Amino acid sequence: MKRIVLFLATNIAVMLVMTVILSMLGVNHYLTAKGLTLGALAVFSLVVGFTGSIFSLLISKPMAKWSTGARVIDNPASSTEFWLVNTVKTLSQRAGIAMPEVAVYNGEPNAFATGAFKNSALVAVSTGLLESMTKEEVEAVLGHEVAHIANGDMVTMTLIQGVVNTFVVFLSRIAAYAVDSFLSKNDENHTPGLGFHIASFVFQILFGIGASLIVAWFSRQREFRADAGAAKLLGDRQPMINALARLGGMAPGELPQSMAAVGISDKPGWAELFSTHPPMAQRIAALQQLK
Known part of the structure; x- marks a missing residue:
């Protein structure tokens, strides 16, 4: 502020x-x-x-969900979704921000973070990114997006x-x-x-x-x-x-x-x-x- x-x-x-x-x-x-x-x-x-x-x-956040069709993971339905939520949680704790919403959307490799406020943001990754990268690489991408949020x-x-x-x-x-x-x-x-x-x-x-x-x-x-x-x-x-x-x-x-x-x-x-x-x-x- x-x-x-x-x-x-x-x-x-x-x-x-x-x-x-x-x-x-x-x-x-x-x-x-x-x-x-x-x-x-x-x-x-x-x-x-x-x-x-x-x-x-x-x-920005509701528009991002609507325009990409991103689905927020409220209750992880697979091991991948469980891992995604836990990874973002760990990274956000390290960054000193509140846990962002985590979402997945269908599309080619990409990811984004958005939201008007640091402690009520959204991190979303595409199915193409999850399918084409290793977990270590996806974690790095998630770290990049969390850093965007932490940096305001x-x-x-x-x-x-x-x-x-x-x-x-x-x-x-x-x-x-x-x-x-x-x-x-x-x-x-x-x-x-x-x-x-x-x-x-x-x-x-x-x-x-x-x-x-x-x-x-x-x-x-x-x-x-x-x-x-x-x-x-x-x-x-x-x-x-x-x-x-x-x-x-x-x-x-x-x-x-x-x-x-x-x-x-x-x-x-x-x-x-x-x-x-x-x-x-x-x-x-x-x-x-x-x-």
Whole structure:
């Protein structure tokens, strides 16, 4: 909770500083003449930027169950399910978090962890992962997912997404006002119209692409941390290295697009900079360098 409050406070402080600086540069006077103040725009941007991200986080667990068809193991029906539940229980105790729900879903090799809160999360593995990996490798994957939960990665990514969304909304409208003003410089009574809305839409797309690069970079960093976390929970980095090597030789099971970043692996994007997961070779190399 302390980290969340600090993160939000930092974002609000940055927005306030930016608002003050732009006001000192005379932008606020210009916007006021056009019918909008920086303060109002900053508040609007914060609300729009965070509302969707926070709502998505709050419904992440039920949506994950619904979209993947994951079945929560309430009463283990086989030795494999019994082992899965006990393994997650042991790992979560080592990580100092409450026991997550454990689920299995039909699909190609993959696994994920999700949930709005550290002590009420969900860890799910696919049938393809269970069938294609050894128990030691599956345990490493489970350790990776538990590390994500212990690190608070779901909340962190939501906050980062909210921050970049806020700046995309804020800056796209500032830029749109500038373009609209330039196009109507000979009309002193001009107010924002179709040109502003078109420019705002275009800038939101362009800034959104830049924001995606930032979010993807943070996502890749958390994968390295979760790999290291799994090695720490298991007391040995080799099982995680073996698991990654195995996954690297298989096509990862597809997750819904909204969940792509939470899987143990993912298909690389058309450019590595947009990928939510680092290449397996880099993840293995990072583990090998651990002391």
